[in-house]
Amino acid sequence: MTEVLVQGRRLARMRSSMRTGLTPTAAAVAAVAALSAVPAHAQQAQQVTVTGIRSAIESAISVKKNADGVTESLSAEDIGKLPDTTIAESLARLPGVTTQRTREGSASTISIRGLGPDFSGYLINGREQAGIGNSRALDLSVYPAELIGGATVYKTADAALIGGGLAGTIDQKLIDPTLYRNRVIAASRTKVRTGVGLDKDKEGTGSRTSLTYIDNFADxxxxxxxxxxxxxxxxxxxxxxxxxxxxxxxxxxxxxxxxxxxxxxxxxxxxxxxxxxxxxxxxxxxxxxxxxxxxxxxxxxxxxxxxxxxxxxxxxxxxxxxxxxxxxxxxxxxxxxxxxxxxxxxxxxxxxxxxxxxxxxxxxxxxxxxxxxxxxxxxxxxxxxxxxxxxxxxxxxxxxxxxxxxxxxxxxxxxxxxxxxxxxxxxxxxxxxxxxxxxxxxxxxxxxxxxxxxxxxxxxxxxxxxxVDGIRVDLKKDLAAGAFTEIQFGANHTNRKKDRIxxxxxxxxxxxxxxxxxxxxxxxxxxxxxxxxxxxxxxxxxxxxxxxxxxVLRKYNDDILSKTWGVEEKVTTAYAKLAVDTKMAGVPVRGNVGAQVVNTDQQSSGYLAGVGSNVVLVNPSKGITTAGTSYTDLLPSVNLTGDLGGGNLLRFGLGKQLARADLTDQRNSFAASVDTNPANKATFGRFVGSGGNPFLKPYRATALDLSFEKYLGTKAYFSAAVFYKDLDTYITKFTDTAYNFSSYASQLGLSIPANGSVGTFTQAVNGSGGTLRGLELAASAPLSVLAEPLRAFGVSTSYSNTSSSVNLPVGLLGANPNQPLDTSTQRIPLPGLSKGNTKFMLYYDQSGLQASVALNRRTTYVGSVANDAVGGYPTLRYIQGSAWVSAQIGYELQSGYLKGLSVRFEGNNLNKPVYRQLKADGVTVDSEIKTGAAYALRVGYKF
Known part of the structure; x- marks a missing residue:
């Protein structure tokens, strides 16, 4: 059966189908009441080998209790048995972490604390990753779970964490053979049936095969x-x-x-x-x-x-x-x-x-x-x-x-x-x-x-x-005495080149x-x-x-030309960090303080063309042009954890965070023409243009975190956390109705119209101000706290609520980057922000037999989706909130010649959720897709 260690600062999640959810907030309160019945005796935390859901939770409690900052993480202690088909599915089970699901019903991109995928940093073994999308966000559905040894979501800043994001940072870990004393060979085969509940001929099938070999030699x-x-x-x-x-x-x-x-x-x-x-x-x-x-x-x-x-x-x-x-x-x-x-x-x-x-x-x-x-x-x-x-x-x-x-x-x-x-x-x-x-x-x-x-x-x-090419150098040393126990400093340099043709x-x-x-x-x-x-x-x-x-007959206009661009970024980061272990007002305090100095040199290229939305059959571009800028950021950070005694911890985090601009917005494309359509009364006979902005600066924020955690031995816990982000700068689209095109007209071969050189120009710009705040509750407990005969059962649950004062023009919905914005006063929330996300899981785990049922619910949000319109960029759409129900049962032999043989049957999307895109009012259905349920039968063997 699946043996997984899920390590989180507040909550453990264990299964492929365990997209847990909690519909009423009262359920979390009930879990806390059950926790209070457990004797609060402190135990020495230690990492254990996971043999099931219960062990995974206990190991997670040990790990998160010793963390310096606010993190959520999961890892597969038993190779080949991370519980999901992709790492995106696994991350979606963590508190404060949500996923945008595809039209097929599978997890793809990840949002942390209500901010869209572009606000996160993405690493493998601590190294910045390259992506296949149009933006900085990674489609995590392409990463097979069997090849990932684990992943950690860092929600607070840390000076030694390079490539971090404003929302958080996802660091995937590959398998480390040095952690295994003995040879490990694992294999599994899974048969899948999808679309159950649709017409019979619309059902799909699939299979999954995994092999893993780990060994050590030469002592x-x-x-x-x-x-x-x-x-x-x-x-x-x-x-x-x-x-x-x-x-x-x-x-x-x-x-x-x-x-x-x-x-x-x-x-x-x-x-x-x-x-x-x-x-x-x-x-x-x-x-x-x-x-x-x-x-x-x-x-x-x-x-x-x-x-x-x-x-x-x-x-x-x-x-x-x-x-x-x-x-x-x-x-x-x-x-x-x-x-x-x-x-x-x-x-x-x-x-x-x-x-x-x-x-x-x-x-x-x-x-x-x-x-x-x-x-x-x-x-x-x-x-x-x-x-x-x-x-x-x-x-x-x-x-x-x-x-x-x-x-x-x-x-x-x-x-x-x-x-x-x-x-x-x-x-x-x-x-x-x-x-x-x-x-x-x-x-x-x-x-x-x-x-x-x-x-x-x-x-x-x-x-x-x-x-992405990178080099990193680190130095560290233990300190003999005083409040600081270790010093660490170093530097990292990355050179990133991304082209879209x-x-x-x-x-x-x-x-x-x-x-x-x-x-x-x-x-x-x-x-x-x-x-x-x-x-x-x-x-x-x-x-x-x-x-x-x-x-094919090639065609061109401002939209098409804007979708060819290149971006190069050279980022050099120097950092210093001190580990803290001292007492404040008699309270033991541990953690770290540090800072990063980040220098960015960015250059972007794109077409310069005298063309508008009207289609032409000959490329009107005057060639590729390049422009850019450089800037330096100072990012201090503090993470402190106070031990209040009796298993009570109080965490404090404060730091500066940043997220660089979407690469589409950062392109150096520029297009303009004279509007010849009399129906456009505001712009008829005037210049109309659009472009990227190679001079964009990042989103910047000051982040504050406060978390109270109650540990009851190594079997149960409760946490309540609040966070606040004060946005110094952000990025939004802006239509300038008094833009002077005089410096571009001659380059583009355009004559100045009778109405003059002033017209309308749309591009991304830096704005300032705004806040993001949220609450996260999590609890996990075996039901033995209620009655000993229920010792094989347990519950895990979490709830998060996020809000923001930042909102964007409604005209961004369904628009390509080159389109002028609707001047309506109607607004939309930040992309990726769901006000509520709830998870609930009930499980059984005893003598190799494991079973679970889980619910994961996400409220309506604005997401980036593939644009079905001819020639369209990915665009923003309201996506209706929904829930996903899953369940599984399995057994693993615990002894004998076939020890390690496991069989698992699971069902996902059992409630047959419908994927719905909504119109600009955020209520009316624009389109919908029925996905049906999915079932999988897995047989695995490890020796």
């Missing part, structure tokens, strides 16, 4: 750890919804004759249809190799390598149609002014009023590598020196191709919306939509944005390359000037019941290599 002077993980799987989901309500005149007969019923509402999809079936396939491979060499007591050398490769494919089949041109329906059933049934007559010559069979193929080819060589040497005089050389790289090759199919004749569309879920749709000639001779890829008139230029599909996708264009026919219809390839197939509507459509996978008869 433990040489240690080796090797790990391998292979994962593959499929899953499917339905997505909806329509374009909004429509208003029609309804006729109850088969024809629109006689007197109709006026002003009848067709709910949800009356303006247009957008229902789809998404099919996912995933193939991931991860390897890790660690070589440790310790020839003497004075020298230790460790070389480690980690690589993960993930190939992900998403196939989307959708039915789309603009119904807003039609103002009548026949065969109508009307109840209280709402049509529950009816028939539209569709005119295929109207580009907005025909059924479109939408086929889309999205591929991600991701590779992440890290390499590090660390040497520790003991010097004369009690000094210890460490030199760490490291490099990391990440690459994503993304391709997203769309194709739009349709028929040529008139047809009818009948709907039945008298039930729940998607409307049931029926066309008059259903065979036409599955016949390859009739249902073909065709131009959607007007979609290209250029008069006379067709568009039968669209191709987009960036190639992202990120590389975008290629986009229209998919057109190779014949007829691009306007001919294009037949689907020979591997086209029929997708039944698209989006749960009942419609069957011929579809195919428009892969990156396209298909016969199709080609």
């Amino acid at each position: 433990r002077k040489i240690g080796v750890a090797l790990g391998f993980v292979r994962v593959d799987g499929t899953s499917s989901q339905y997505t909806c919804c329509g374009w909004g309500d429509g208003t029609v005149t309804a006729y109850t007969g088969a024809t629109a004759t006689g007197t109709g019923i006026a002003n009848v509402k067709v709910p949800s999809f009356g303006s247009g249809l957008d229902y789809s079936t998404r099919r996912y396939s995933d193939d991931r491979t991860g390897v890790a190799a660690i070589l440790s060499f310790k020839p003497s007591q004075n020298w230790n050398s460790q070389l480690d390598y980690f690589q993960t490769k993930a190939d992900t494919i998403t196939k989307i089949t959708a039915v789309k149609a603009g119904l807003y041109p039609y103002n009548t329906i026949t065969n109508a059933t009307v109840v209280n002014g709402v049509a529950t049934k009816g028939t539209y007559t569709l005119n295929s010559s109207d580009p907005a009023g025909k059924i479109i069979g939408f086929s889309e193929g999205i591929t991600y080819d991701d590779t992440i590598k890290t390499l590090g060589w660390k040497n520790t040497i003991k010097l004369d005089g009690g000094w210890q020196a460490t030199v760490d050389l490291n490099k990391a790289s990440a690459q994503r090759i993304e391709r997203d191709n769309e194709a739009y199919a349709g028929i040529t004749g008139v047809d009818t569309l009948t709907f039945d919306y008298s039930g729940s879920g998607a409307p049931k749709l029926t066309v008059g000639n259903p065979l036409n939509y599955t016949n390859p001779a009739l249902f073909q890829v065709r131009d959607q008139s007007g979609w290209s944005g250029i008069d006379g230029v067709p568009q039968a599909g669209y191709s987009k996708g960036p190639t992202i390359k990120d590389k 975008t290629d986009e264009g229209l998919i057109v026919s190779t014949t007829g000037g691009g306007k001919d219809r294009i037949s689907m390839p020979s591997d086209a197939y029929v997708e039944n019941n698209v989006g749960g509507t009942g419609l069957n459509l011929l579809t195919f996978d428009p892969k990156a290599s396209l298909w016969p008869g199709a080609t």
